Amino acid sequence: MKAVVNRIIPFSSVDGPGNRTAIFLQGCNIDCKYCHNPETRKLCVQCGVCVKQCPVGALSVGEDGKVVFEPSKCVQCDTCIHVCPHDSSPRTCEMTPEEVYARVKKQIPFIRGISVSGGECMLWPEFLTELFRLARKDSLGTLIDSNGMIPFEQYPELMEVSDGVMLDIKAFEASEHVKVAGVTNEMVLKNADYLARTGKLYEVRAVIVPDLYDTEKSIREMGDFLAPYLEYGDIWIKIIAYRPMGVREQYSHFQVPGQKYLAYLADILREKGFQNIILI
Numbered sequence: 147m148k149a150v151v152n153r154i155i156p157f158s159s160v161d162g163p164g165n166r167t168a169i170f171l172q173g174c175n176i177d178c179k180y181c182h183n184p185e186t187r188k189l190c191v192q193c194g195v196c197v198k199q200c201p202v203g204a205l206s207v208g209e210d211g212k213v214v215f216e217p218s219k220c221v222q223c224d225t226c227i228h229v230c231p232h233d234s235s236p237r238t239c240e241m242t243p244e245e246v247y248a249r250v251k252k253q254i255p256f257i258r259g260i261s262v263s264g265g266e267c268m269l270w271p272e273f274l275t276e277l278f279r280l281a282r283k284d285s286l287g288t289l290i291d292s293n294g295m296i297p298f299e300q301y302p303e304l305m306e307v308s309d310g311v312m313l314d315i316k317a318f319e320a321s322e323h324v325k326v327a328g329v330t331n332e333m334v335l336k337n338a339d340y341l342a343r344t345g346k347l348y349e350v351r352a353v354i355v356p357d358l359y360d361t362e363k364s365i366r367e368m369g370d371f372l373a374p375y376l377e378y379g380d381i382w383i384k385i386i387a388y389r390p391m392g393v394r395e396q397y398s399h400f401q402v403p404g405q406k407y408l409a410y411l412a413d414i415l416r417e418k419g420f421q422n423i424i425l426i
């Protein structure tokens with residue numbers, strides 16, 4: 147079994163607790179306007195557009211018509227992802243859980259665990275299950291970073307080997323969620339309920355884009371919704387300011403909220419009983 151891997155970051159301190167190896171899988175099932183890594187959204191369709199644009203010849207077309215990437219030649223200029231008309235990247239590769247874990251293993255003395263993100267990593271549940279089994283054998287932590295559009299309840303084997311989920315609640319009201327991500331969020335809230343009740347809701351994340359949806363109302367409603375679950379255990383909340391870096395040009399004009407406003411939103415959540423709120 148293989149997944150398409152966009153990149154592996156050996157050390158990350160922003161993808162869960164402690165130092166972790168972060169693995170980004172390719173492909174997503176929604177379309178967030180503020181997506182910071184839109185090149186992870188789709189699988190490469192081998193159109194070849196990026197090949198001619200690479201300034202150092204790190205891309206070519208193989209005999210099978212597929213794009214070949216030579217990492218040793220790449221100068222990380224990102225031209226290929228900027229010119230790709232399909233929100234993809236030629237710098238991905240298909241890997242088995244064992245191959246990915248072989249890369250993780252090199253970092254074991256220095257990391258507390260692994261976090262898998264995307265794209266949407268829940269599009270690869272069997273791969274995740276196997277990767278987490280391998281990590282657990284070496285006593286590494288295992289976290290999923292997800293948009294919550296796929297029902298976790300349907301993957302008990304994965305939940306068994308996962309420490310928890312860092313779940314996006316992109317907007318609380320369904321119609322507001324549509325504005326952000328193009329789809330409603332009933333499944334996200336169902337997942338939040340399931341994960342909180344089973345002690346697997348490690349963290350909830352909200353990206354604050356005041357120009358895009360009613361952020362204060364959403365944070366208040368999200369707090370009211372989640373507060374009763376605090377009896378099952380602590381829930382970390384990460385409030386993330388929208389920033390235009392990496393965002394597609396047509397969505398890069400939103401105003402960046404100030405730290406003062408984020409602190410105000412955090413106070414709203416503290417009043418509702420949340421102790422651990424991180425502002426980014």
Ligand code: SF4
Nearest residue numbers: 200220221223224226
């Ligand atoms: S990032 Fe690498 S592969 Fe892509 S265009 Fe630049 S040099 Fe070529």
Ligand code: SF4
Nearest residue numbers: 190194196230235236
């Ligand atoms: S990465 Fe994009 S531009 Fe390059 S071959 Fe794949 S789909 Fe085409």
